Amino acid sequence: DQQVKQNSPSLSVQEGRISILNCDYTNSMFDYFLWYKKYPAEGPTFLISISSIKDKNEDGRFTVFLNKSAKHLSLHIVPSQPGDSAVYFCAASVNNNDMRFGAGTRLTVKP
Amino acid sequence: DTAVSQTPKYLVTQMGNDKSIKCEQNLGHDTMYWYKQDSKKFLKIMFSYNNKELIINETVPNRFSPKSPDKAHLNLHINSLELGDSAVYFCASSQEAGQETQYFGPGTRLLVL
Numbered sequence: 001d002q003q004v005k006q007n008s009p010s011l012s013v014q015e016g017r018i019s020i021l022n023c024d025y026t027n028s029m030f031d032y033f034l035w036y037k038k039y040p041a042e043g044p045t046f047l048i049s050i051s052s053i054k055d056k057n058e059d060g061r062f063t064v065f066l067n068k069s070a071k072h073l074s075l076h077i078v079p080s081q082p083g084d085s086a087v088y089f090c091a092a093s094v095n096n097n098d099m100r101f102g103a104g105t106r107l108t109v110k111p
Numbered sequence: 112d113t114a115v116s117q118t119p120k121y122l123v124t125q126m127g128n129d130k131s132i133k134c135e136q137n138l139g140h141d142t143m144y145w146y147k148q149d150s151k152k153f154l155k156i157m158f159s160y161n162n163k164e165l166i167i168n169e170t171v172p173n174r175f176s177p178k179s180p181d182k183a184h185l186n187l188h189i190n191s192l193e194l195g196d197s198a199v200y201f202c203a204s205s206q207e208a209g210q211e212t213q214y215f216g217p218g219t220r221l222l223v224l
Binding site: 002009034036040041042043044045046049087089097098099100101103104106 | 114120146148151152153154155156167199201203209212213214215217218220
């Protein structure tokens with residue numbers, strides 16, 4: 001049961017522009033959401049998170065938006081840099097337990 | 112249909128015990144992985160198997176031994192459990208080795224007392 005879905009397997013963006021990565025979920029009990037970044041041959045590393053009591057969390061170039069009514073999560077990267085090229089996973093959990101991951105979106109930032 | 116499943120979901124055990132966590136994927140993928148999630152939510156890769164053969168073996172104590180009876184299963188056996196082994200362990204699979212789109216299991220929360 002894919003409770004967390006990333007429907008775009010890949011995204012290509014020009015350097016300096018905005019990257020928008022999307023994630024949808026089905027379980028309304030999720031109360032904590034995370035984005036991970038993964039480089040080749042490494043495990044995913046934690047990037048940014050948001051609690052369900054918020055609708056936006058910003059950390060430098062990275063902003064995560066949460067739309068609970070639509071059960072939709074997005075990660076915005078502005079401005080995009082070539083070093084941002086990686087696979088991005090979204091994840092969601094209930095009470096910091098039972099974490100579920102999306103399948104990932106490969107972001108390519110072109111110079 | 113569950114794509115990647117793990118059992119058990121929770122595991123509480125005493126130090127020194129031996130335990131196994133099972134992982135199964137029904138996606139027909141060739142490659143499977145085990146990750147350990149630390150307290151800061153980082154996922155550290157432990158092992159990767161491609162078609163039942165070990166291809167990645169990070170610096171993990173040899174108390175951890177993966178076993179892949181077929182390409183749909185990758186089980187993790189842990190001997191002489193220690194307190195520091197307490198974590199959430201995630202299994203994942205991908206169509207082939209090196210492919211970064213991965214499907215994760217729901218995780219197994221291990222607590223060693």
